[in-house]
Amino acid sequence: LSECMSNDRMREQLAFLAEIDALKTIVRQSPLADRSRRENSAEHSWHLAMFALVFADDATVDTARVIQMLLVHDIVEIDAGDTPIHGDHDRQAVAAREEAAADRLFGILPEDQAANLLALWQEFEAAQTPEARFAKALDRLQPLLLNTLTGGGTWAENGVSEADVLARYGPTIERGSTALWRHARTLVERHFADAGVDRG
Amino acid sequence: LSECMSNDRMREQLAFLAEIDALKTIVRQSPLADRSRRENSAEHSWHLAMFALVFADDATVDTARVIQMLLVHDIVEIDAGDTPIHGDHDRQAVAAREEAAADRLFGILPEDQAANLLALWQEFEAAQTPEARFAKALDRLQPLLLNTLTGGGTWAENGVSEADVLARYGPTIERGSTALWRHARTLVERHFADAGVDRG
Numbered sequence A, B: 001l002s003e004c005m006s007n008d009r010m011r012e013q014l015a016f017l018a019e020i021d022a023l024k025t026i027v028r029q030s031p032l033a034d035r036s037r038r039e040n041s042a043e044h045s046w047h048l049a050m051f052a053l054v055f056a057d058d059a060t061v062d063t064a065r066v067i068q069m070l071l072v073h074d075i076v077e078i079d080a081g082d083t084p085i086h087g088d089h090d091r092q093a094v095a096a097r098e099e100a101a102a103d104r105l106f107g108i109l110p111e112d113q114a115a116n117l118l119a120l121w122q123e124f125e126a127a128q129t130p131e132a133r134f135a136k137a138l139d140r141l142q143p144l145l146l147n148t149l150t151g152g153g154t155w156a157e158n159g160v161s162e163a164d165v166l167a168r169y170g171p172t173i174e175r176g177s178t179a180l181w182r183h184a185r186t187l188v189e190r191h192f193a194d195a196g197v198d199r200g
């Protein structure tokens, strides 16, 4: 224990933990369930980790790795900002900004931990492993749930149709878990049926 | 996969995940590092999970279990409210309120998961296992760090002396990790030396 926790090492670790406090100030588009304000990326990350604790437990993925991935997945937003799902973005420019952010932020940590967290974030972004696909699915499912709980949330704000929702959320959730998408799809269909709004 | 993810099960899981969104509205005493507002218990739980990802990795504890414990440790506050460290409380009344909250909130989940998360929360509260002691240490270290980053934070607000800080934070942190307390203690000493305030 004492060997792995030198003063220099702890200084770097605490500097990183102080720096990422800023994730609490990155405001997303999603409303809280009680509609009192918009969600920030730190509490969003906690909520997603709880989604993983509950749903990954039932799936054939490494729950601990899914949780760790979701805890770090938005840290790059401290430098690069949040990129809302409903909107046009220069994907390459966003990716370049996020990579620079990952290098700077994880780079505050001791070298071995910087490499580990960078690899975890890159695995999430690449969406190739079962754990990354499951994590990506939860990252789409959570705002979907908040929107259905708040009379439409960002869908209502942005005039997003049922067809748009199925197209923007479906593939990512289904790639992570067909069971989750089957269930989420009924939430979406029920929402648009109840709302009596544009079904696209 | 399909067997473990029935519709009824997922309905209960989503009801729980919708209910715990309310942890984002439980405001704690601690300031954010940028002093823009006070911290809420959901983002606090994310921050603590990151502390565990960084520090438990170096310690002889099960990192995944420490993280899971910290993700759920404050969920009872949705019903029972936050109990600030600096203040007088009827410990038995607080414990009774929190136990009722744990029963109700975790009880929304399917029975097996309700039992697992209740056990995880009880392990944290009992502070007997190495993982629970480490988690408790981080739950004290994180507000200590925020206070030193913000010119005193809740210590300055409540006229808390250096002796009070050493007495209220030291034993819990040291029980989880002597290395962490050795380092945290120097942060406290430096803070009070720099502040030139009451050393108690």
Ligand SMILES: [Ca+2]
Binding pocket: A044, A074, A139
């Ligand atoms: Ca996200």
